[in-house]
Structures are given as C-alpha cells and as structure tokens.
Amino acid sequence: MSQEFPFIGKIPLADWIDSGLDWLTDKFALVTRAISRFMGDGVELVVGALTYPPPWVVILGFMALAWWLAGRRVAIGTGLGLALLWNLQLWVATMETLTLVLFATAVAVTIALPIGIWGGLSGRAHRVMTPVLDFMQTMPAFVYLIPAVPFFGLGPVAAMFATVIFSMPPAIRLTTLGIRQVPAELVEAADAFGATRRQKLFKVQLPLAVPTIMAGINQTIMLALSMVVIAAMIGAGGLGSEVWRAIQRLQSGNGFEAGIAIVILAMILDRVTQKIGKGKQS
Secondary structure, eight states, rough: OOOOOTTTTTHHHHHHHHHHHHHHHHHHHHHHHHHHHHHHHHHHHHHHHHHHOOOOHHHHHHHHHHHHHHHHHHHHHHHHHHHHHHHTTTTHHHHHHHHHHHHHHHHHHHHHHHHHHHHHHHHHHHHHHHHHHHHHHHHOOGHHHHHHHHOSSSSSSHHHHHHHHHHHHHHHHHHHHHHHTHHHHHHHHHHHOOOOOOHHHEEEEEEEEHHHHHHHHHHHHHHHHHHHHHHGGGGGOHHHHHHHEEEEEEOOHHHHHHHHHHHHHHHHHHHHHHHHHHHHHO
C-alpha cells in the first residue's frame, strides 16, 4: 500500500521547521551566543563557589539554610543526604546539577509568573495559553534539545534553555489557577473599597495565591531535575553525565549511585519548597 497522501503528497513540515530554525539562528546568533557566554560564566562562577570550600563547609551552609526555610528535620535530612553524596564521590557532579537546576528554575519562574498572572486576570489569555501549555507538556523532552544546540551550542547553557522550556508550564498553570481561585467575594470587597487593579492584584489576589504558586514552583523544580539526565546528551555535565556514562559503559552500580543522588537532591528541594508553601498558607 502506498504511503503517499492522495492529491497533495507529504506536507513538507520538517523542511519548514528547518528553514524557520535556520532563519532564527542566523538572525539571532549574536544575541544567543552572548547569552550563552554570560550564562555559562555565571554557572561556572556558582559551581566554583560551591566546590572551592571543603564540602563539609558547604553542607553546614545548606543545613543552616534548610533549617531557616523549612525547620530542623529538613535540615538534618539535608545534611545526611549531602554527606552521603560526598561519600559517594559525587560532590562536584551534585553541585553542577544543583546549579543548573536552580538557574533553570529561576529563569523559568521569572518568565512564568507574569504569563500566569496574565492568564489569571484575562479569560481570553487563559483560553489562548491553555492549548499552548498542553502542547508544551505533551511534547517529548528530547525534542527540546534540538533547537537548543543551534542557538546556544553544546554545553550547560543549551541544557538550561531546554530545561526552562520543558519545566515552565506547571508554574504558569498553577499561577493562573491560584489567581482564578481567589474567592469572588474578596475581589468584590476590594472593588467596593475602591482598590485599583494593581492594589487588588498585589494586596489580595497574589498573597492568597502564594501557596498554589509555590506548588507550581515545586513542580518546575522537579521537572528541571527530571531533565538532568536527558540534557546530559548535549553536554550538560553533572549527575546526568554520570548516569549517561554508566549507561554507555554498562556500569549499573555507578548509574544507580548517580540516580540515587538525583533522588536525594529532589527530596531536599521538594521538602524545602513544600515547607515554604505551607508556611505561606498558614
């Protein structure tokens, strides 16, 4: 049976996408290369700052931060988890992954919050962005690596770009949801007291939506971590590269060690962000 579509043949979608990417790469190469150098230097600076002191100093620093943000139990768990990663000689890879995830999450949240607020305040914007977010969340994660390389080259910056696009939708969705779930009575009361749109947003809607927004940020961090192994294919480094190297060399034990390290990092970040969200809710 012929695979040719009758009358019109195959739509040249792949050629159109290639042409579009070539045009964008040609027009914006200077900008993307400058962003790549700037972000690459930033990542190297933070990784250097985290790996220069002895690991026990950094562990104590993270424990203090976790205690302040999430309490004593999370701080103890953070210390034990990071000490295990140090013992497994995965310290540098863990710091590289942590830096990549935090950078990607910061960029994703910076972009996602205004878009989410726009979707929460405008029904038309919400209707337009919903199918776009559905498309972004159902697209296989590997596909995001394809445009990242021509724009930013191989390395952690291209991985960060792909991670940002992949992890951004939950932050947008839950910011929109949080604002739309604010009780109408409170919004009407603010209107009755003569509040402007800015006052209503910053003093009523956003404070009440913070727990839901924090849940979105939590999901963004988890998706960023899940992208770590995939992004190793374009030279992201960190724990993903350890897993990727173990797969290539059939070293199951080393692969599981790196996988456990990613899980520990995910648990630490998850517990801290959950505690922050619950604190805001209470």
